[in-house]
Amino acid sequence: MARPSLRGVVAAATSLLALAATSLVAGPAVAATGEAGPCALPRTEVHHSLGVGDWNDAYPRPDHSLDAVMVFLSFPDHHPTYTPKELVADHFPATTQFFQRASYGKFTLRPHPLRQWIQMPKASDWYGMQRDWNNERRSVYLRDAIAVADPKVDFSRFAIVYLVADPDAPGVDSDATKVVNFDQPLHADGTDIRRVVTVFEQHPPDHNVLAHETGHVFDLPDLYHRPSDGKGDWDTYVGDWDVMGSQFGLAPDFLGWHKWKLGWLDRRQVVCVQRSRDITLESIAAVPAPGASIGTRLAVIRTGEGSAVVIEARSATGNDRTTCTEGVLLYRVRNETPSGGGPVQVIDTHPRTDACWDLSVYAPLADAPLGVGETYSIPGAHARVEVAGRTPSGAWTVRITTGT
Structure with missing residues (x-):
C-alpha cells in the first residue's frame, strides 16, 4: 500500500509548537464513578493529573502490548562511534522487563529499532540541545528528525517514538532527554504523532532512564522537586520510591497508585478504607506466579475531594530488589497538583533518622516505611496505621484504625 508523501509531514511540522512534557494540559475532569470506587480521585485539568476515575485518551494506555520505534540520528559533524545495536542494548530488553514486572505481566513494550543511522541535515551543535531547550531550535530538530525518518518508518505502526541521538556528537547534551508533546499533532503515514521521546543519553546511559521517560508517555508525572536555583535536593x-521520582532510586518500581491509574490494578486489589479494619497487603513489587491472584496491593484513605493517603507494602523483590529498607509505605496523593509540583509526597514515619546515605538518592526518606510492630498516626487523616506482622508468604498484615 502506498504511503502518504513526506510533503504533508513537513507542512504540519512547519507550524509545529513543541511543548516539554511539563506543559501539555490534560483533558477535562470527569468524576470518579462505577468501577473506580469511592476512593478513586477524579482526573483534573492539571498536566499529568493523578486522578484514576477515568483515562485521558490523549495518551496510550499500557494495559496491552504496545509497539515502539527507535530511530537513530547522526549529524554531519560527527561519525558515530557506536552502532544502533549497541545503543539498543543500553535500554532493551531491560526496559521491557521492567514494565513486565511492574505491570504483573499485563503490559509488554515491544521495541522496533532501525538498524542504521539516519543523518540529520544540520550539525549537532546548531540545534542547541539542553535541558531548557530553545523552543524554536527544538522544533526544528523534531521537524528534521521526522522528515529524515519518514522514508524508512511507517509511523502508523507505532504507539511510541524514540528519537535517539548520536551520544558522542559534540552538540548532544544528555540532560536534554525528555518527552516532548506537540500542541498540534504531526501527521505522518495517516496517523497523528502526539509526542516523541527525545533520547540524548551517553553510552552507557543513566539507569532506568527510558522507563522514566516512557512513564510520561503514559501520562505519569514527574515526582521530583526541581529547586528554583537548580541547587539542593x-x-x-x-x-527512592518510584522511578518517576528518580531513575537512580533503590526501590524504583511504580507506586501502587500509578499502577492503579495505568490499569495494572483494579478494585479487586484496592481497598477503600472507610472503617477500622485489618488488611493483608502483598508487596507492590512482588510478581505473582503465573495464574495466581495479584492479591490486595493498596489501601486508600480518602482525605478530601482531591486528596488521599495511600498505604502499600514494599519489599526486596521484583523491581525493588535493591531497596534500602522494607516495610509499609505511606504517601499522600493530590489530583490537582501538576507534574513536578509534588502530586505525591511520601510520609516519613521515621523523621529523626535516615538510611543508606551512600546509596540512596535521598537518605531521609530511605527509611520512610513502617516496620513490623510499629505504629504511625497520619496527620490530617484521622487514622492510625500499625504493622501487625507478616504472613509466611511474606505479605504484610496492616491494622488501620479510623476516627483517631
Whole structure:
C-alpha cells in the first residue's frame, strides 16, 4: 500500500509548537464513578493529573502490548562511534522487563529499532540541545528528525517514538532527554504523532532512564522537586520510591497508585478504607506466579475531594530488589497538583533518622516505611496505621484504625 508523501509531514511540522512534557494540559475532569470506587480521585485539568476515575485518551494506555520505534540520528559533524545495536542494548530488553514486572505481566513494550543511522541535515551543535531547550531550535530538530525518518518508518505502526541521538556528537547534551508533546499533532503515514521521546543519553546511559521517560508517555508525572536555583535536593518528595521520582532510586518500581491509574490494578486489589479494619497487603513489587491472584496491593484513605493517603507494602523483590529498607509505605496523593509540583509526597514515619546515605538518592526518606510492630498516626487523616506482622508468604498484615 502506498504511503502518504513526506510533503504533508513537513507542512504540519512547519507550524509545529513543541511543548516539554511539563506543559501539555490534560483533558477535562470527569468524576470518579462505577468501577473506580469511592476512593478513586477524579482526573483534573492539571498536566499529568493523578486522578484514576477515568483515562485521558490523549495518551496510550499500557494495559496491552504496545509497539515502539527507535530511530537513530547522526549529524554531519560527527561519525558515530557506536552502532544502533549497541545503543539498543543500553535500554532493551531491560526496559521491557521492567514494565513486565511492574505491570504483573499485563503490559509488554515491544521495541522496533532501525538498524542504521539516519543523518540529520544540520550539525549537532546548531540545534542547541539542553535541558531548557530553545523552543524554536527544538522544533526544528523534531521537524528534521521526522522528515529524515519518514522514508524508512511507517509511523502508523507505532504507539511510541524514540528519537535517539548520536551520544558522542559534540552538540548532544544528555540532560536534554525528555518527552516532548506537540500542541498540534504531526501527521505522518495517516496517523497523528502526539509526542516523541527525545533520547540524548551517553553510552552507557543513566539507569532506568527510558522507563522514566516512557512513564510520561503514559501520562505519569514527574515526582521530583526541581529547586528554583537548580541547587539542593531534587528527591525530597518521594526519594527512592518510584522511578518517576528518580531513575537512580533503590526501590524504583511504580507506586501502587500509578499502577492503579495505568490499569495494572483494579478494585479487586484496592481497598477503600472507610472503617477500622485489618488488611493483608502483598508487596507492590512482588510478581505473582503465573495464574495466581495479584492479591490486595493498596489501601486508600480518602482525605478530601482531591486528596488521599495511600498505604502499600514494599519489599526486596521484583523491581525493588535493591531497596534500602522494607516495610509499609505511606504517601499522600493530590489530583490537582501538576507534574513536578509534588502530586505525591511520601510520609516519613521515621523523621529523626535516615538510611543508606551512600546509596540512596535521598537518605531521609530511605527509611520512610513502617516496620513490623510499629505504629504511625497520619496527620490530617484521622487514622492510625500499625504493622501487625507478616504472613509466611511474606505479605504484610496492616491494622488501620479510623476516627483517631
